[in-house]
Amino acid sequence: MLLNRIIVMVIGYFCGIFLSGYAYSKSRHKDITQMGSGNAGTTNAFRMFGWKAGLITLLGDVSKPIVAILITWLIFHKSQPEGVRLLELYAGLGTIIGHNHPFYMKNFKGGKGIACTGGMMIAFCPIEVPVGIFLFIGVTALTKYVSLGSMAGLLSFFIQTVVFGEMGLLDVTKTYKTEIYALAAVIMLMGIVRHRENIGRLLKGNENKFSLKKKS
Numbered sequence: 001m002l003l004n005r006i007i008v009m010v011i012g013y014f015c016g017i018f019l020s021g022y023a024y025s026k027s028r029h030k031d032i033t034q035m036g037s038g039n040a041g042t043t044n045a046f047r048m049f050g051w052k053a054g055l056i057t058l059l060g061d062v063s064k065p066i067v068a069i070l071i072t073w074l075i076f077h078k079s080q081p082e083g084v085r086l087l088e089l090y091a092g093l094g095t096i097i098g099h100n101h102p103f104y105m106k107n108f109k110g111g112k113g114i115a116c117t118g119g120m121m122i123a124f125c126p127i128e129v130p131v132g133i134f135l136f137i138g139v140t141a142l143t144k145y146v147s148l149g150s151m152a153g154l155l156s157f158f159i160q161t162v163v164f165g166e167m168g169l170l171d172v173t174k175t176y177k178t179e180i181y182a183l184a185a186v187i188m189l190m191g192i193v194r195h196r197e198n199i200g201r202l203l204k205g206n207e208n209k210f211s212l213k214k215k216s
Contacts, residue, residue: 001083008072008087009094015068016098019110020060021045024053033109037208041111043146047211061115062122065095069123085124086176089183092120096187100194112194114150117187121157125170128160144209147198150191158188 021040025032028049036044042061046054072091076084099116101108121128132153140149161184164170165177172180192199201207 001080004076004080004083004087005090008068008076008091009097011071012065012068012091012094012096013098015064015071015091016095016100016116017102017104017110018060018064019099019102019105021053021057021111022105023060024049024056033105038109039111040105040109042115043210058115061099061111062119064099065092065116065120066123068092068095069120082173083176085170085172086180086183088124089120089180092116092124093183093187095120096190100190112150113191114153117154117157117191120187125161125164127164127169128157131160132156140210144211145198145202145207146210147195147202147207151195154188154191158184 019040021032021042021044024045025035025040025048030048032038032040032044032048035048037047038044042054042058045057068091069088072087073084076087080087096113096116098110100110100113102110118129118132121132135156136149136153138149139152140146143149161170162181165172165180170177170180198207
């Protein structure tokens with residue numbers, strides 16, 4: 001089972017390293033990592049290139065963990081029926097790591113993994129999605145800070161995974177339940193750590209506020 005964990009994380013990693021925002025910027029003969037926040041994710045793509053680029057980046061990043069988890073299920077659902085749910089979450093974790101730290105980018109810097117985490121929620125436990133979206137949109141709309149909405153969504157992912165796990169809605173055995181909770185905590189903390197600069201700006205009162213207008 002240890003080898004299987006490694007295999008699906010590698011699958012996830014290579015699904016995750018394709019950065020939609022970076023690819024879009026290159027198609028425009030620009031480099032998104034040298035623009036705005038320098039992040040290759042949805043928010044920076046929207047700010048730098050407009051709603052079309054933001055939507056393309058969002059859809060691309062959301063789809064990566066879905067593909068990784070589907071591949072994992074196809075490979076292991078028959079040979080590892082009791083452990084396949086755990087392996088799916090490892091694949092999601094690998095995708096987020098690949099998205100955040102693609103090997104071919106300078107300093108291994110990619111995105112922050114929020115859209116990837118959303119895609120992982122869709123594939124791993126879709127009943128978590130409505131609350132996650134509600135919190136993300138609600139907190140972002142109220143505060144105008146995407147970073148706060150993102151961290152609220154991350155926290156909801158962890159809490160819902162534990163709650164639904166204890167309610168028996170995750171379709172996992174007791175053998176792997178604790179490990180799934182631990183992985184959910186790791187994914188949440190990874191996302192929060194990726195927002196450490198945003199947290200610093202929030203504390204100083206100079207965090208960028210979200211606007212529907214494209215920056216010139």
